[in-house]
Each structure stands twice: as structure tokens, then as C-alpha cells.
Amino acid sequence: MTTKLRREDILAAVEDAGHRLTGSRRAIFELLEGMEGGFSAEEINLALGGVGRATVYRTLRLLIKEGLLCKLFSDEGSPKYTVAKFGHHHHTICVSCGKVGEFRDSSVERLLKAVSADIEGTIVGHNLELYVNCSECIS
Amino acid sequence: MTTKLRREDILAAVEDAGHRLTGSRRAIFELLEGMEGGFSAEEINLALGGVGRATVYRTLRLLIKEGLLCKLFSDEGSPKYTVAKFGHHHHTICVSCGKVGEFRDSSVERLLKAVSADIEGTIVGHNLELYVNCSECIS
DNA sequence: CTACTGATTGAGACACAGTATCATGACAAC
DNA sequence: GTTGTCATGATACTGTGTCTCAATCAGTAG
Structure with a gap:
């Protein structure tokens, strides 16, 4: 990607x-x-x-x-x-080499709906970062 | 909480x-x-x-x-x-007053399983922040 | 094309968060 | 208590980003 x-x-x-x-x-x-x-x-x-x-x-x-x-x-x-090629997206950050990737996933939005019941206040935005070992750092 | x-x-x-x-x-x-x-x-x-x-x-x-x-x-x-009272948790941050809250949700972990197929590399950690208008700032 | 006007620039000072250095002092194991 | 080592505090320093301000430029109207 x-x-x-x-x-x-x-x-x-x-x-x-x-x-x-x-x-x-x-x-x-x-x-x-x-x-x-x-x-x-x-x-x-x-x-x-x-x-x-x-x-x-x-x-x-x-x-x-x-x-x-x-x-x-x-x-x-x-x-x-x-x-930020995609309008809305999230990031992967390699904990080994620091390389940053980008991904989009609609299930995040679904998650927010589920979580919003437990939160006091109204959700207006979010940020999700995944820390990974990228494919280059594994090999 | x-x-x-x-x-x-x-x-x-x-x-x-x-x-x-x-x-x-x-x-x-x-x-x-x-x-x-x-x-x-x-x-x-x-x-x-x-x-x-x-x-x-x-x-x-x-x-x-x-x-x-x-x-x-x-x-x-x-x-x-x-x-960090909970071992693992996530944060809510009020975009109006800056107040920080904390919550835990197991569905986040389920989300990661679903997302991991789309990611190149292996997920070793994550960070989720929700930007909210807290209950005090709404009223 | 020319003039106008406010947005933008570059240089440097400044602000802020955090780290490095190092001599001095405190903890805890014996 | 003595001792080895970890921790401290003062201070200088680094890195990231912002502020200031006179000079300049871009876009527009004539």
C-alpha cells in the first residue's frame, strides 16, 4: 500500500x-x-x-x-x-526501525459505537496506532 | 471510574x-x-x-x-x-478542557485480530485515544 | 503593465520539554 | 558503622517548535 x-x-x-x-x-x-x-x-x-x-x-x-x-x-x-493520502486512516509504527505505515479499517468505526456506551461524554475523534515489527525487521 | x-x-x-x-x-x-x-x-x-x-x-x-x-x-x-491504574487501558481526552480519562474495553483486542490480516508485520502493541467532549464541557 | 495590500518570508531570538554531566550525598547490604 | 553503588541537584545543553519584525512577494484591481 x-x-x-x-x-x-x-x-x-x-x-x-x-x-x-x-x-x-x-x-x-x-x-x-x-x-x-x-x-x-x-x-x-x-x-x-x-x-x-x-x-x-x-x-x-x-x-x-x-x-x-x-x-x-x-x-x-x-x-x-x-x-495522509487517505482522508481518514491509522498508522503502524515499527518498534524496531521506526518505519511508519498507513492503513484504513472500517471496523474501527464500529468499535467506537460499541465503546461509546462506556464513555462519559461524546466522541468527536480518535487516534489508533499499532506498534509492529515490520516485515523487513522480522526477516 | x-x-x-x-x-x-x-x-x-x-x-x-x-x-x-x-x-x-x-x-x-x-x-x-x-x-x-x-x-x-x-x-x-x-x-x-x-x-x-x-x-x-x-x-x-x-x-x-x-x-x-x-x-x-x-x-x-x-x-x-x-x-495507569489498569494494566492496559486507553484514554479519552476532552478537546475542550483537556481532561484525560481512562477506559478499558476488550473489543479493542478483538478489533486487532481482525485488522492484523491487513497489516504487513506482526502487531506487538497499540495505542487508542478517543477525543471527546466531556460531560462537564457539554453542559 | 502598474500599483496596491495583505499574506508570507527569513533571520534570529525565544520558549519549552527533556537529557547529559558530574561532583556530592544517600540508601541499603554487610 | 563501613562501603559500594545508585541517586541527586545544579547547571549546561539539545532538540523541536514558535514569536517577532522588517523586507518581500503573490494575487488582484485598475
């Missing part, structure tokens, strides 16, 4: 949301297009010498707000950003 | 794991005993003037390793620590 993000998808989404298409943003989008799995903000910074650090973080935050990226925190290591 | 942590539980667990019961640790344990919901490391620091910052963080890390605390990251605000 590949989870690449196409540049034109980003451009359209960002423009539709009323944001300007600047050179720095285009450069970041172009870089993200080839990204797969999780990456850190600093990787983007290093790869794009001409773009300011603040701009990189601002743009990542923008893309998260528009639902094109996710941010994953982990107890170990730095936060990871991942592309 | 109250999720208080009793001091004697902590003392036993920490001693069993071969750690020393120092004055600073006792002070932190005593404070945690009354804690409910999520709290930040800095709250502990402020409440315990005599204990060094590093020691507070070291002790929180220790308790996480021994399974007595959980650490929750959120997109907004600082990381929250929560007591």
Missing part, C-alpha cells in the same frame, strides 16, 4: 483553502511528493537550504490543518510527519 | 524492580497518589520545590518504564502524564 502524496493534490488543496502559492511552499510540496513513511521536520530543513526553518514548520503546520499531513509523537525519538 | 494510584502500589513496584526508595522519590510518589487525570511534568516540579527538575523527569521516566504512568502527546499544549 503506497501512500505517496501528489504535488497537484497539495497545490489544489492549499489554493482552495485560500493560501498563496509561494516559491518556498512549492519547494516543500515538491519534496513531499516523493516522501513515503515518516520523516522529521529537520530532514526537510536540511534538504531545502534556501527555505527558512520557520517557514518549513509553518508549512508543515498548514498542511496538517488542511488534512494533508499527520504528525506522530513517539516516546522514543523525534516527532514524525507522515503524508 | 476513578483512576487513582496508591502510594503503596508504587513503592512495591519500584522496590520490586530493584530501585532505591529515596526521599525525592517518596515525595513524588506521595504527590502522585492524589493525582487524577492528566498532569504536566512542570506541575510536579512546581509542587515540589526541594526536588530537582532532572530528578522529577528521571522519576517520571522510571514510572513509565515500570508501567505505572503513561505519557500522552497532543497536538496542542504540553505532554501530559497520567496514572
Whole structure:
């Protein structure tokens, strides 16, 4: 299951949301297009010498707000950003190599209905992460 | 569903794991005993003037390793620590007031079995967070 | 094309959470 | 009590991200 993000998808989404298409943003989008799995903000910074650090973080935050990226925190290591090809999805994180995957499962939604009876309050969202040993780390 | 942590539980667990019961640790344990919901490391620091910052963080890390605390990251605000009365559980986080709750549900485990077919790799753990509007924030 | 205007930028200072270092002090086993 | 080692506290440091602000740019209206 590949989870690449196409540049034109980003451009359209960002423009539709009323944001300007600047050179720095285009450069970041172009870089993200080839990204797969999780990456850190600093990787983007290093790869794009001409773009300011603040701009990189601002743009990542923008893309998260528009639902094109996710941010994953982990107890170990730095936060990871991942592309969000599917509108709604969940993540697998390899506990050995840190690689991030993405999956979608409708039974999660069914689960929530079942759980909601035990919860005081109303559920407005959720986050499910699976910690795995990925196929490469097993072999 | 109250999720208080009793001091004697902590003392036993920490001693069993071969750690020393120092004055600073006792002070932190005593404070945690009354804690409910999520709290930040800095709250502990402020409440315990005599204990060094590093020691507070070291002790929180220790308790996480021994399974007595959980650490929750959120997109907004600082990381929250929560007591883990149940061995395994999940969290509810109020998107309005930030209050953290805890629940247990066996259907989550059933869900994982169903999902595991779609995942490449073997599942070794998971994390489920529900974002809610808590009963106080609704009313 | 030109001018306008507010969004965006880059540089650097800053904020915050947490860790590393290391000399000093405390725990607990004997 | 003595002793070995684990833990502490002060402080410096790292890493991740935000704030500030003057300068610049993108998109639009004329």
C-alpha cells in the first residue's frame, strides 16, 4: 500500500483553502511528493537550504490543518510527519526501525459505537496506532 | 471510574524492580497518589520545590518504564502524564478542557485480530485515544 | 503593465520539554 | 558503622517548535 502524496493534490488543496502559492511552499510540496513513511521536520530543513526553518514548520503546520499531513509523537525519538493520502486512516509504527505505515479499517468505526456506551461524554475523534515489527525487521 | 494510584502500589513496584526508595522519590510518589487525570511534568516540579527538575523527569521516566504512568502527546499544549491504574487501558481526552480519562474495553483486542490480516508485520502493541467532549464541557 | 495590500518570508531570538554531566550525598547490604 | 553503588541537584545543553519584525512577494484591481 503506497501512500505517496501528489504535488497537484497539495497545490489544489492549499489554493482552495485560500493560501498563496509561494516559491518556498512549492519547494516543500515538491519534496513531499516523493516522501513515503515518516520523516522529521529537520530532514526537510536540511534538504531545502534556501527555505527558512520557520517557514518549513509553518508549512508543515498548514498542511496538517488542511488534512494533508499527520504528525506522530513517539516516546522514543523525534516527532514524525507522515503524508495522509487517505482522508481518514491509522498508522503502524515499527518498534524496531521506526518505519511508519498507513492503513484504513472500517471496523474501527464500529468499535467506537460499541465503546461509546462506556464513555462519559461524546466522541468527536480518535487516534489508533499499532506498534509492529515490520516485515523487513522480522526477516 | 476513578483512576487513582496508591502510594503503596508504587513503592512495591519500584522496590520490586530493584530501585532505591529515596526521599525525592517518596515525595513524588506521595504527590502522585492524589493525582487524577492528566498532569504536566512542570506541575510536579512546581509542587515540589526541594526536588530537582532532572530528578522529577528521571522519576517520571522510571514510572513509565515500570508501567505505572503513561505519557500522552497532543497536538496542542504540553505532554501530559497520567496514572495507569489498569494494566492496559486507553484514554479519552476532552478537546475542550483537556481532561484525560481512562477506559478499558476488550473489543479493542478483538478489533486487532481482525485488522492484523491487513497489516504487513506482526502487531506487538497499540495505542487508542478517543477525543471527546466531556460531560462537564457539554453542559 | 502598474500599483496596491495583505499574506508570507527569513533571520534570529525565544520558549519549552527533556537529557547529559558530574561532583556530592544517600540508601541499603554487610 | 563501613562501603559500594545508585541517586541527586545544579547547571549546561539539545532538540523541536514558535514569536517577532522588517523586507518581500503573490494575487488582484485598475
